[in-house]
Amino acid sequence: MDPVNKIPDVKLDDVKVRSNGNGLEKKPANMVTAPAVKGLDANRAYAIQPTYVRDVNPVDFPWKIKWNSDTCIRCGSCVSTCTFGSIEPRLQRQGQTLSMGSFPNPVDNSQVIMAIKQVNDPKHYCRGCMMCEKVCPTNSIRPVYNEHNRFPLVARQGGSPIKRGGRGHHLPFRVLDTIKVGRISQMTDPSLDASRHTFDLLTPLGRNLPPDELPFKVENGKLVMDGWAPPLRWIYPVMIGDMSVGALSWRMWEAVTMAVAYLNEEYHLPVRMSSGEGGMPSRLLKSEFLKYFIIQIASGHFGWNRIIKAMPEMVADPAAVLIKIGQGAKPGDGGLLPAEKVAPHIQAIRGVPKADLLSPPNHQGLYSIEESVQKMFLSMNAAFKFRVPVAIKVAASATSVAVFNNLVRDPYHIVGGFFLDGISGGTGAAHEVSLDHTGHPILSKLRDCYLAAVDQGRQGQIPLFAGGGFGDTGDLAADAFKAICLGASGVFAAKIILQLAGCVGNEKGRCNACNTGHCPVGICTQDPRLVARLDVDAVAQNIVDYFLALDVELKKLMAPIGNSSLPIGRSDALIAMNKSVSERLQIAYAC
């Protein structure tokens, strides 16, 4: 059933229901002795009772709908808003004892009322998006988390693994929250003034040559360039992570691109955005705004046909090319765009038919790191004539340092950035088993890679960018700052951008239905009726506003430690309030 376009399936309920006084519906405890109502066959009710026990019921689902019959005005807003078909209106008979006139004269009666019922079908289970509660004018309905749910046991019907979007749920605690900025400039050196001093927040993206290999020569007492150096971009240290047009609705993607262009053009904040694996609209590829975008190539190469065709007409180089090897939310798994979301315009951009689009977990033809440098990096560098930094994105893993070391030692100096994505990252769609049970937290691997570079005296030669869960609590500046102190040249964040657009998903299991194509706020869907829920301009403005605030907040964190440029690797500025975290990350423990 198309939950958006459904015609409410109104049925007469077989079971008599009494109002229980607090307004919430409840099956009468004494059903057996309930007086028969004309037209209602109580025996039928008894007959189907065993089916209730065996059958799947909302009590098995992660979210149960609480509905207040007394206050509900039956406006239908909740039902028409629910994109998952999790609730439906049903008619039910309700017993009433009425007394009219001057003397008490109670008369048993009944009436048919319209009730809001949660649907039993696991395919339409309630995601807890709370849109029904949001739109209800009388606060009569809300989903309540059901800690006794048996959903993992009922949702694999037909032998199909559970799929989900969003993020994983089973992390014991949030490491970033145990870390504070604890080295504050007091009497030893003056703090800076975030409002009045000048700050230089930019960070280099691109391969950084060791100082003694810079192509300099001395002429008349001055250094002048004498040869080629790898392409270099000075960018804002917080960038927008990879989300493809396809995973996102075209309006959402447009809103983010508008925000990025606005931040650059109007506020001169060089925020960069990764395209994700899904190509880009031709008009954007051929515009001067391309310089604000990092074009991603992943194992499916989706969208690259169009990118390559646009190359002769490009008027600006992209900010970078990002080779995606893996993703923190579902490491070892390739990209997944369910057929539901492969709308005609997605088919056009990606050059594919309507089908599940599965990027392989590996780049075909790459079997080793050495090969990846020689083949993939060289070809991507060559594609833009060595004018564009080529970076790599991998999922954080026990092997991250080995990969990083290999790249940092590459003799061609063509790896322009190492993007490390942690377990708390998001995804448009994944198998739940991957989301919840694979991956590696970002911070320890970021730290390991940075310290590995320090050991070799190569810190900064390949800038490290960290992602995965940054901004999950809404404070992206603080998260980014801590990661930078631990050695990141910058961070990338994506989920928070969606949340700024109205995404309601969170780590506690709310919504995370990005894979369904039924995103209730029009972000992760290609359904025109849902996409229309998104206000492109308002979303763009939200993102711009957030970045402006973030910029101030970053300065508010740099000022007290007395730094006017980015404290990359300044782990002495941090303290950990957890002993294990402090030992693992090699920062001071404080209590």
Place this chain on the structure above:
Amino acid sequence: MCRMAAIKSKEPVSTALALRMMLAMQKGHDNSGFAMVMQDLGGAFANFKRFPLLSMACTSEGLYRAEKFLDDLGFTPKFDYQPDVDDLPGLDFQKMPHYVFRNYRYPEHFTNRPWDEKKLLLVDTRLKLRQLLNQDGQGYVYSFWPDVLTLKEVGDPRDIGTYFQLWNEDHWLKARVISAQCRQNTNYRIVRYAAHPFFLGGYTLMGNGENTFYQKNKEFQQGKHPGYIGFESDTQCFLYTLHYVTEVLGWPLAYYKHVVTPLSHEEISRRPDAPVLQRIRQSLQHLEINGPNTVIFVTPEGNMGIVADAKKLRPLVIGRDGDMIAVASEVCGVNMILPKRNTDRDLYPAERETVMINNNLEIQQWIQ
């Protein structure tokens, strides 16, 4: 905060001048120590300028080891000065059993080697000596370089001066370039090696401030050169960066300022040499100074340089008359030895300039 005093003079001057400058600025330090590097020596060492001069404070065992080590390498003593001391009762200062100020001849097979090779030998020898004595606390080796003498002591500067007779204006110890510092110990244990001025391979440097990028500097410098060791003080990083930029990379001295306090990206983008400056900023991002600092350094040629942090959060004043230039953290320090100078000609180095004083006492202000 520490207090610094530097003198550059046409004629060798007494250490008493430096001590007087320091005492004038006494409110800015805590009498916990006094350190000084003298270059272009007069007095007792005037005739031995070509010969590497070992400055060392040690125990008898340390002295024995050092002498044997140098002897094994082929260094032979040329001139040894045993300072007369006034060991008065009640001096607040941690004396060492031996103070060595001794010129050596190069090993015979090094006598005719080029200066570049001799430099490496001297640095390497000092580092090995340091290690030899440091392992069980037998002494401190500060410098081993021609025409350079170093003294670092823990205690009250006045008493240190009294002991070594540094107050005596006709003392055996005179120089045309003196860098002196009294410290305010905040971050570090009171150890001699933590006291600036620091010396490495002909470069002397001292600083007044807080290097908030100490960890970044240190992590980057470790392993870049055998002399980049110790890190007992965050100011050492400034010296190593100076040495790295000019000696290891061979860049003109003016680029030191571009490394430690790079221009903002906005300013860089407006300059014709933007490609070079951007690469420097990228490649040497870990050597930036970020924090309040003023730095005084002396190059191997004897030129004195001064740079400040990018926000000019720490003061420094340069006063001068015809034959002498005095640089101090506070103007009262300069007033102490150049009271009759024309103060209108005093210089207060700006955040975007490097002030250089050459051997003719000509001052250049290099705008970054």
